[in-house]
Amino acid sequence: MASQQKNVGILAMExxxxxxCVQQEALEAHxxxxxxxxxxxxGQDCLAFCTExxxxxxxxxxxxxxxxxKYGIDPKQIGRLEVxxxxxxxxxxxxxxxxxxxxxxxxxxxxxGVDSTNACYGxxxxxxxxxxxxxxSSWDGRYxxxxxxxSAVYAEGPxxxxxxxxxxxxxxxxxxxxxxxxxIRGSHMSHVYDFYKPNLASEYPVVDGKLSxxxxxMAVDSCYxxxxxxxxxxxxxxxxVDDADYFVFxxxxxxxxxxxxxxxxxxxxxxxASSINEAAKEKLAPFSTLTGDExxxxxxxxxxxxxxxxxxxxxxxxxxxxxxxxxxxxxxxxLYAAFAxxxxxxxxxxxxQRIVMFSYGSGLTATMFSFRVRECQHPFSLSNxxxxxxxxxxxxxxxxxxxxxxxxxxxVMEHRYGAKDFVTSKDCSLLxxxxxxxxxxxxxxxxxxxxxxxxxxxxxxxxxxxx
Amino acid sequence: MASQQKNVGILAMExxxxxxCVQQEALEAHxxxxxxxxxxxxGQDCLAFCTExxxxxxxxxxxxxxxxxKYGIDPKQIGRLEVxxxxxxxxxxxxxxxxxxxxxxxxxxxxxGVDSTNACYGxxxxxxxxxxxxxxSSWDGRYxxxxxxxSAVYAEGPxxxxxxxxxxxxxxxxxxxxxxxxxIRGSHMSHVYDFYKPNLASEYPVVDGKLSxxxxxMAVDSCYxxxxxxxxxxxxxxxxVDDADYFVFxxxxxxxxxxxxxxxxxxxxxxxASSINEAAKEKLAPFSTLTGDExxxxxxxxxxxxxxxxxxxxxxxxxxxxxxxxxxxxxxxxLYAAFAxxxxxxxxxxxxQRIVMFSYGSGLTATMFSFRVRECQHPFSLSNxxxxxxxxxxxxxxxxxxxxxxxxxxxVMEHRYGAKDFVTSKDCSLLxxxxxxxxxxxxxxxxxxxxxxxxxxxxxxxxxxxx
Numbered sequence: 001m002a003s004q005q006k007n008v009g010i011l012a013m014e015x016x017x018x019x020x021c022v023q024q025e026a027l028e029a030h031x032x033x034x035x036x037x038x039x040x041x042x043g044q045d046c047l048a049f050c051t052e053x054x055x056x057x058x059x060x061x062x063x064x065x066x067x068x069x070k071y072g073i074d075p076k077q078i079g080r081l082e083v084x085x086x087x088x089x090x091x092x093x094x095x096x097x098x099x100x101x102x103x104x105x106x107x108x109x110x111x112x113g114v115d116s117t118n119a120c121y122g123x124x125x126x127x128x129x130x131x132x133x134x135x136x137s138s139w140d141g142r143y144x145x146x147x148x149x150x151s152a153v154y155a156e157g158p159x160x161x162x163x164x165x166x167x168x169x170x171x172x173x174x175x176x177x178x179x180x181x182x183x184i185r186g187s188h189m190s191h192v193y194d195f196y197k198p199n200l201a202s203e204y205p206v207v208d209g210k211l212s213x214x215x216x217x218m219a220v221d222s223c224y225x226x227x228x229x230x231x232x233x234x235x236x237x238x239x240x241v242d243d244a245d246y247f248v249f250x251x252x253x254x255x256x257x258x259x260x261x262x263x264x265x266x267x268x269x270x271x272x273a274s275s276i277n278e279a280a281k282e283k284l285a286p287f288s289t290l291t292g293d294e295x296x297x298x299x300x301x302x303x304x305x306x307x308x309x310x311x312x313x314x315x316x317x318x319x320x321x322x323x324x325x326x327x328x329x330x331x332x333x334x335l336y337a338a339f340a341x342x343x344x345x346x347x348x349x350x351x352x353q354r355i356v357m358f359s360y361g362s363g364l365t366a367t368m369f370s371f372r373v374r375e376c377q378h379p380f381s382l383s384n385x386x387x388x389x390x391x392x393x394x395x396x397x398x399x400x401x402x403x404x405x406x407x408x409x410x411x412v413m414e415h416r417y418g419a420k421d422f423v424t425s426k427d428c429s430l431l432x433x434x435x436x437x438x439x440x441x442x443x444x445x446x447x448x449x450x451x452x453x454x455x456x457x458x459x460x461x462x463x464x465x466x467x
Numbered sequence: 468m469a470s471q472q473k474n475v476g477i478l479a480m481e482x483x484x485x486x487x488c489v490q491q492e493a494l495e496a497h498x499x500x501x502x503x504x505x506x507x508x509x510g511q512d513c514l515a516f517c518t519e520x521x522x523x524x525x526x527x528x529x530x531x532x533x534x535x536x537k538y539g540i541d542p543k544q545i546g547r548l549e550v551x552x553x554x555x556x557x558x559x560x561x562x563x564x565x566x567x568x569x570x571x572x573x574x575x576x577x578x579x580g581v582d583s584t585n586a587c588y589g590x591x592x593x594x595x596x597x598x599x600x601x602x603x604s605s606w607d608g609r610y611x612x613x614x615x616x617x618s619a620v621y622a623e624g625p626x627x628x629x630x631x632x633x634x635x636x637x638x639x640x641x642x643x644x645x646x647x648x649x650x651i652r653g654s655h656m657s658h659v660y661d662f663y664k665p666n667l668a669s670e671y672p673v674v675d676g677k678l679s680x681x682x683x684x685m686a687v688d689s690c691y692x693x694x695x696x697x698x699x700x701x702x703x704x705x706x707x708v709d710d711a712d713y714f715v716f717x718x719x720x721x722x723x724x725x726x727x728x729x730x731x732x733x734x735x736x737x738x739x740a741s742s743i744n745e746a747a748k749e750k751l752a753p754f755s756t757l758t759g760d761e762x763x764x765x766x767x768x769x770x771x772x773x774x775x776x777x778x779x780x781x782x783x784x785x786x787x788x789x790x791x792x793x794x795x796x797x798x799x800x801x802l803y804a805a806f807a808x809x810x811x812x813x814x815x816x817x818x819x820q821r822i823v824m825f826s827y828g829s830g831l832t833a834t835m836f837s838f839r840v841r842e843c844q845h846p847f848s849l850s851n852x853x854x855x856x857x858x859x860x861x862x863x864x865x866x867x868x869x870x871x872x873x874x875x876x877x878x879v880m881e882h883r884y885g886a887k888d889f890v891t892s893k894d895c896s897l898l899x900x901x902x903x904x905x906x907x908x909x910x911x912x913x914x915x916x917x918x919x920x921x922x923x924x925x926x927x928x929x930x931x932x933x934x
Contacts, residue, residue: 088558091664093830094585100658114585114592118561125581129596132603138649182605188576191567197558198912200885201668363560418667445665
């Protein structure tokens with residue numbers, strides 16, 4: 001019997017989102033909806049989107065090369081690479097194989113892992129797989145690399161403002177600053193049609209918004225109760241929201257995150273946990289006899305729990321919301337973009353703290369799990385991770401498109417989805433140096449990318465196609 | 468530090484393939500090609516295919532329920548379930564979530580895992596992930612379940628006879644009769660466009676047959692050399708084909724398996740390994756100076772290595788070829804169907820033997836890995852696994868379609884792919900009792916299945932849709 005590695009988790013992170021975005025307030029005016037429908041109703045500020053020179057492959061190429069470069073990781077040190085995505089460009093060839101271009105250049109083709117698929121949960125599946133690999137007898141001492149990359153786009157209508165786009169790369173290994181507490185975990189998986197993509201020729205999903213919200217909240221309940229049970233089994237004491245310092249949620253839109261955290265407190269109330277004081281008990285008492293189904297439909301309960309949760313939400317959740325509110329739903333990257341927001345805001349005070357993560361993918365698959373933050377040396381210190389991700393600068397250097405130009409871009413992308421035999425504008429003027437971009441899809445659907453080398457030169461460093 | 472589980476691997480297997488098939492010889496005549504083009508040129512005997520009542524979801528529902536039933540496994544004992552497939556019915560909702568219907572009935576929704584995607588390699592990715600989970604600190608003592616399910620169909624033309632369809636379910640845990648030798652493993656991953664599915668509205672792939680064959684053989688070479696290096700590092704002696712009792716290959720068509728095994732011997736020759744006797748050395752000497760590229764193109768080398776390999780092929784590979792030759796390419800299930808053939812033929816003499824497996828997925832991802840067979844008690848004995856799979860009976864009770872009816876079925880399936888709002892014939896007369904079948908796809912693309920309860924009653928046991 002071999003002995004397992006300790007404190008396996010995330011050693012380093014990089015985040016990339018397109019520099020092109022549209023303000024939700026401007027979208028409200030453009031769409032002719034009531035003021036506040038997107039900004040307060042959904043709780044969203046801004047939405048990032050890919051123009052015709054970016055896609056999930058270019059974004060992940062950018063995130064991975066940037067991570068390797070900024071943390072000084074030799075591509076030969078990577079022994080596993082896996083991708084979570086629900087943005088299908090090819091139904092057979094994985095995004096991981098596109099990323100192999102980075103590693104083949106150095107002669108490293110001995111890298112396990114493929115793509116994991118189930119809606120927004122694929123990145124979490126990839127992360128859990130990669131951590132298991134490091135703890136397994138198959139581990140060969142090298143780093144793992146997990147990539148979440150998605151472009152969330154919706155047909156014109158009420159779901160469109162819940163779009164977004166991003167790629168996140170995470171380096172995995174032992175003795176990590178962000179270590180898994182592997183025994184504190186609860187999953188809930190079920191067969192539902194809340195959000196799915198059966199129309200293969202279209203990039204847009206079929207969405208039952210109301211059902212999806214209920215499924216999400218049911219999954220929150222189920223996972224939280226399982227996590228509490230496991231904690232109680234291993235620690236011998238009750239778990240409540242008091243036992244974690246931060247809660248990070250998959251964030252399709254911020255309002256759902258607010259509701260979900262409030263739901264945890266309702267669960268604590270039902271379990272008679274210590275986080276609920278007398279005043280809160282009094283407020284929630286009228287709802288103690290609701291059935292599960294009734295509780296998901298009750299607006300009064302929603303209001304009451306959000307009131308009860310307000311102060312705790314501000315302390316334990318609000319610091320996780322910056323990027324999801326500013327970039328939109330990033331599907332598989334969404335949870336980790338929320339986590340990146342927390343590191344950005346609180347990196348200097350996180351050591352020793354417990355962070356509970358909730359990952360949800362429609363269809364459905366959901367897991368709630370826990371990180372414990374540890375002091376680590378450069379380059380794997382939290383302050384360096386925050387510095388590398390540089391969220392503030394990335395957000396501030398974006399280019400706001402007027403809604404008309406956003407709608408126009410969506411139209412172009414509709415035609416480009418699944419198409420062949422075209423060249424893009426190759427206009428990378430809005431992209432930061434080091435960003436990959438799509439130059440061509442040939443008559444055999446083969447995709448070609450180039451890397452923006454500097455603020456001036458545009459078409460250097462093109463990646464050759466597969467052999 | 469926790470201690471790792473020992474001898475993690477495959478505890479039990481079940482295989483399902485459609486009972487509807489067409490003989491390759493009849494196809495040759497129908498297609499007007501030269502006699503032997505499919506049967507000798509490709510080395511294939513027969514091809515199984517889904518009719519309009521079957522698909523990758525129904526096949527996997529059948530394989531999983533049958534495995535649980537025949538080995539007496541309570542669905543609550545499953546803690547992880549993952550699927551490998553490249554047959555996309557939905558781009559977001561995983562096949563795994565469809566299979567959750569089986570487990571939700573018993574109240575078990577705490578089951579990790581999603582779908583793994585990269586061409587024919589997804590099943591191997593799922594298997595390696597599941598084994599890692601059992602060896603990780605996250606393992607909760609329950610079984611893992613890995614499902615490979617695919618329907619391989621091609622547009623009319625030279626690739627069509629390389630179709631096939633099957634689902635395989637494998638139960639994963641410690642102390643297994645088929646145990647991983649986790650240190651003896653070599654992978655090769657690269658960015659190529661040999662076979663891919665960029666035309667999202669079509670079920671058919673884009674294939675560069677010649678490139679794909681070269682990529683496959685290159686991956687064989689690379690993985691084999693890495694496996695040999697690791698073996699030599701850990702065991703302190705050279706590895707050759709003499710050191711394994713059987714070699715099981717992913718089998719798009721049998722001819723490629725013949726070439727691949729011969730290629731291992733060419734590698735042994737280049738490495739001056741013990742498996743190559745003086746006569747063989749003499750035969751291969753003229754080819755010792757070929758470059759890699761030349762060696763893939765040389766028909767003379769191909770001939771010479773196949774002559775050298777003939778006796779060893781008959782002993783170490785031929786027993787693995789039955790199901791792939793009779794059913795066709797099953798994509799992710801293909802390698803494990805070859806392995807099932809070996810268990811079927813040799814279950815009484817496998818204990819103690821080493822079996823080397825080669826998994827290939829276009830795009831490309833490839834791994835060569837090793838099993839060691841162990842004596843285990845019922846129901847996890849090899850003889851019981853062979854009895855449950857009952858390959859002979861399944862092959863013999865098939866219904867041969869004339870080529871015209873096969874072509875007609877392919878036309879129907881083309882129209883049905885990605886379609887909504889239809890009911891099937893619900894004709895399950897050709898299916899065995901216990902087989903799931905598709906009854907309807909509604910106007911929201913939601914799919915409904917039923918289970919054939921007995922040889923008479925047809926529409927019992929229908930699975931309700933997600934809530």
